[in-house]
Amino acid sequence: MFRLPTTEQSANATMLYIQVAGDCRRYSGLSQMLAGKFTDIAPLYQQKVDTFIWSTVAIVVVCSILCFVSLSASLLYRSFNALLFGITCGFWALRAWLWSMHELPLPYAIWFFLIDLSFGVWMSLICILAMRINQIRYRWLEAAQWISLVFFLGSSVALAFGAPPVYKALGIDLVVVAGTGALISIMIQAFRTPSPGNIAVSLAGFVMLVLGVYDHWNVWMTDAADAYQRFYFTPLIVLFFILAVGIVLNLQYMRAMRSDAQYQKVLEVEVSRQRAILEQHHQALAQQARQEAVTLERERIMKDMHDGLGSQLVSLMSLVQTAPQQKTEIEHELQEALDTLRATIDTLSPSGEDLTTILAQFRFRHESRFKRAGIQLNWRVKPFSSTAWSSNNLIQFEQMIREIFTNIIKHAGASQIWVDAGTNTEDNFLFIQDNGTGFDASARVGRGLKNLHQRASELGIRLRIDSTDGVGTTISMHWAL
Known part of the structure; x- marks a missing residue:
């Protein structure tokens, strides 16, 4: 919109020429032009401008x-x-x-x-x-x-x-x-x-x-x-x-x-359900494992009773039937049977929670047996370092010790036994030495020694047996701290 200067307006003017240079938003040209008093046209123009600006x-x-x-x-x-x-x-x-x-x-x-x-x-x-x-x-x-x-x-x-x-x-x-x-x-x-x-x-x-x-x-x-x-x-x-x-x-x-x-809620519900199922499955497996452990322990006890106490009672019955007058021998066999029974019962629930206590209890329970057999026990045991062994491992360790001393009493014919145990800078150790008759270590190994090596392997113990005929036997055991 523009205003014509007053000086350019005259009463005789009948024509107005306008040169169009073009619109910035569209192509050149005019579609409609309004001419009149400024007071009449200005409000219409301002209304269009305001509408355009605000929109x-x-x-x-x-x-x-x-x-x-x-x-x-x-x-x-x-x-x-x-x-x-x-x-x-x-x-x-x-x-x-x-x-x-x-x-x-x-x-x-x-x-x-x-x-x-x-x-x-x-x-x-x-x-x-x-x-x-x-x-x-x-x-x-x-x-x-x-x-x-x-x-x-x-x-x-x-x-x-x-x-x-x-x-x-x-x-x-x-x-x-x-x-x-x-x-x-x-x-x-x-x-x-x-x-x-x-x-x-x-x-x-x-x-x-x-x-x-x-x-x-x-x-x-x-x-x-x-x-x-x-x-x-x-x-x-x-x-x-x-x-x-x-x-x-x-x-x-x-x-x-x-x-x-x-979906998150459904997923949480499903996870909770699966967790409950896994928990039940875990409990079932744990129960099964406990039952299997009880079964294995029963079989072990039956085997120990059969091989140890059973054979001793059979020998005792034979001795009574053939030589009832040998009271001392019968008493000795009965004492052997009682010691075996006590050892078997002790393995069911050992009162000690560490190896030092187990060895001390073993000496207390069996030292009288060594005396009756005429064997002098030389005991030098120092406390072991803490070993993270389960109760079953402690039982197996005690059975190894019992089997070793039982073999010495029955087969070695020894008069002296030296026990040296403790902990050094590298590992725990246990030495058991006797002055018995010994045996040929290179000969075929019997079932008892095989069981001994098997138990040592399961416990992580390095077991070595050195024996010479007429000199004696030395058993050395080492395991990690």
Whole structure:
């Protein structure tokens, strides 16, 4: 709007010449001109300016906020749909800001190219996003959006270098046609499988399509004198379409979050159930292990009773039947049987919790037996370092000691036994030496020595037996601290 100077107005003036240089937003030309008093025309002009400015500010602010929120969500949740939505909002905010310029801060060709770029990118990406959130996976239709976008940008560049405007119009029409195809597919999807999301996007897209065609006709096609003065719906209806897509995208995200929360609850219930099953299975295995341990221990006790006490009682019965007058021998055999029985009972629940105590108890219980056999016991045992052995391991260790001394009493014919035990800087040790008849260590090893080596191996003990005929036997044992 401009005012004619008063000095240039005269009563005889009948003609006014106006030279048009072009509009920064559209091609050169005038569609309608109002001439009259400034007081009459100024309010109409200001009303149009205010409407344009406030609508532009609203579009820029809303789209900028949606762009920031969506791009942040795409980084936080790695969502491709949120990334597309943020880019579309950003480009439409850029287009609205560029469109509001009256004095251009950059060359006209660049300004017009940026406007076209914003529109083309927005139209293609918003259609791709709308198809994605409505579960429409037509690859050819999505490819059509990219192809139309490339052609649109190419026509914009060509126009900047002097190509006829018809190519630019053709590029816009191609983008609109591709977008229309996407919107029609969404409407068909909403008709076949209606849901709040695809119905909302379909309605918003339909309104946008109708009003967009109306604006496109006014800008590029019609010859009406007042075409440029008609209200331009596209910026506002696009904003409503963006909001519709954003609401549907947010609803899908909230639905996914609720589904994830429900899945987490179901998963927790299933984990608790599996944990209970595993606990029951573990208890069953533990019970089975205890039963097997009890069975093995019963078998061991029966074997010890049979091999030790049983054979002694058989020998005693034979002695009573053949030589009832040998009272001393019978008493000796009875004492042997009682000692064996006590040793067997002791192995069931040893009172000692360490090796030093076990050796001390063994000496206390069996020293009288050594005296009756005429054997002098030389005992030099120092405390062992702590050994993390179970009760069963302690029992096995005591059985090894008992078997060694039993063999010495029965077979060695010794008069002296030396016991040296304790801990050095490297390991625990135990030496048992006698001055008996000895035996040939290189000869075939009997069952008793095999059992001795087997028990030592199970306990992690390095066992060595050195024996020479007529000299005696030395048994050495070493195990870790």
